[in-house]
Amino acid sequence: MMVLKAVKMRIYPNSEQRDRLMQTFGCARFVWNQMLNMQIERQKNNPEAKFVNAFGMNNLLKRLKEEYPWLKQAESTSLQSANRNLADAFQRFFKGQNKFPHFKSRKYAQSYNSKCVNHNIKVINNHHIKLPKLGVVYFRSGRLPQGKIKNVTVRLTVANQYYITVLTECENQTLAKTGKRVGGDLGLKSLLNLSDGYKEPIHHFEDKYRKKLHHWEKLRSRRYLLAKQAIAWDYHNKVLAPRQLDDFKNYQKARVMVAKYRQKIANQRLDQLQKFTTKLVKQYDIIVLEKLNIKGMLKNHKLARAITNASWSKLVSILQYKCDWYGKKLIQVNPAYTSQICINCGKSNHRLGLDKSEWLDAREWDCPNCGTHLDRDINAAQVILKKGLATQ
Ligand SMILES: [Zn+2]
Known part of the structure; x- marks a missing residue:
């Protein structure tokens, strides 16, 4: 019997790889938001309209790429994955398992998914993996993916750490x-x-981190309030470019x-x-x-x-x-x-x-x-x- 297994590992991309990752994160997020907006507008114009499935969205993606040529910089399968994920999110919403899908913001955790085609995802040794569009990336993990690699999900957490989850198909090993x-x-x-x-x-x-966590939580809420006040003053004084939360380092x-x-x-x-x-x-x-x-x-x-x-x-x-x-x-x-x-x-x-x-x-x-x-x-x-x- 074949089973699917996922291995999560932390990766340490260099600065050039980080730039490319940001590009793909941005493109995948852009496609998600555009398609979500399209689905909402379609419903508004015609409440009878049927939901556009992943296949239909992939067709629309071609036109989107003509309109926004920079989308071609993204890892190619990641944009179709964004469509598939959005379709899944809608299916779960239709079944009542989820809330309505929401727009993605660059302020929160980022992710995209790449399909493995022609061995473009490959574990090279205990600390290096080849990923599409990125080349060889350093990783640390207690376990290595076993079997045939199906796809990989790349994530950037709010804590600014990069992780990948490698999904593989392998023969079931009974104990x-x-x-x-x-x-x-x-x-x-x-x-x-x-x-x-x-x-x-x-x-x-x-318990081990309670003190430190509490310290930073307090700072965070205090600094949040101060930033909000500063932003409100910017608006009140009608400054040309009011600061955003991102500007408060x-x-x-x-x-x-x-x-x-x-x-x-x-x-x-x-x-x-x-x-x-x-x-x-x-x-x-x-x-x-x-x-x-x-x-x-x-x-x-x-x-x-x-x-x-x-x-x-x-x-x-x-x-x-x-x-x-x-x-x-x-x-x-x-x-x-x-x-x-x-x-x-x-x-x-x-x-x-x-x-x-x-x-x-x-x-x-x-x-x-x-x-x-x-x-x-x-x-x-x-x-x-x-x-x-x-x-x-
Ligand atoms: Zn008894």
């Missing part, structure tokens, strides 16, 4: 079967409690620093999830987790909770595709009452007669029915495992 199975309870004090007693900790990566610096620290925290969090999920699929053939109640999770406004929830969803989605890749199985079960059932005798403990908050604090107890000593987290994970295996 050796271990005959082991495991249940996992998504915890409150740890990220995941396994039925064999292991607890994956919740690392508070944000100190504000821009603070904005970039905030983005940089947030990126660092996010990278570390993702790194933990990647390592932990790889360990799980290597060790176990069947992994049973509780089904997440996304609606209930969205209601929670506490920050710490929100972060754990985001990590949980990410953990489950990573585990899902890794199980598919490596021939392992992920089962999700309804988590209702899993913490109240005794793994030994199968009877419900009915919260031991405690009220809800007291019950949530109870970490260990003896089963009133059979007397087995139970650890809250391990017991729940074992019950989840049993439930999952019962569905097989």
Whole structure:
């Protein structure tokens, strides 16, 4: 079976390559905005008009290139990718999964996508990759793309860092079967409690950067207000060229620093999830987790909770595709009452007669029915495992 895999790597383009990247970012953004505007105007003129699909937009692209010859400077497949992405965004909007597509601004993260034609995307060695229109670019990554390269997405983040995501198609590599199975309870004090007693900790990566992040966030909001005031005065005094936010270098610096620290925290969090999920699929053939109640999770406004929830969803989605890749199985079960059932005798403990908050604090107890000593987290994970295996 062939599967698609994506590898994200940080690249370090030289100044000439950065100029060319900016050109392609600009062209791809221009095409996106032009096509989006065209779709909106078409609707306005004739509400019955049908949406122009990616194929139709590619036809219009030819005319756009005649009108704006500088579009030819862009990496050629990137403009068609912009059309395809816009068509996807509209499809998701029609299905109610997305908001209406918005116009792109050069102030935010930039990206474009290049198709691989005639081996124009090629990994040369551990630190160099050949990319269309750019030539050889230096990169750093723990993993190299394996298999046939399909396309590459180039991104510039708000923190001014360049990343590429290389999509490849390769033969599915299954991992050796271990005959082991495991249940996992998504915890409150740890990220995941396994039925064999292991607890994956919740690392508070944000703590390390809290002071610095707070410092730059404060500067950013103060400088933002000052810049806004200065701009308002420019307008009030009717100066010829009123300054824009881009002209305030100190504000821009603070904005970039905030983005940089947030990126660092996010990278570390993702790194933990990647390592932990790889360990799980290597060790176990069947992994049973509780089904997440996304609606209930969205209601929670506490920050710490929100972060754990985001990590949980990410953990489950990573585990899902890794199980598919490596021939392992992920089962999700309804988590209702899993913490109240005794793994030994199968009877419900009915919260031991405690009220809800007291019950949530109870970490260990003896089963009133059979007397087995139970650890809250391990017991729940074992019950989840049993439930999952019962569905097989
Ligand atoms: Zn019992």
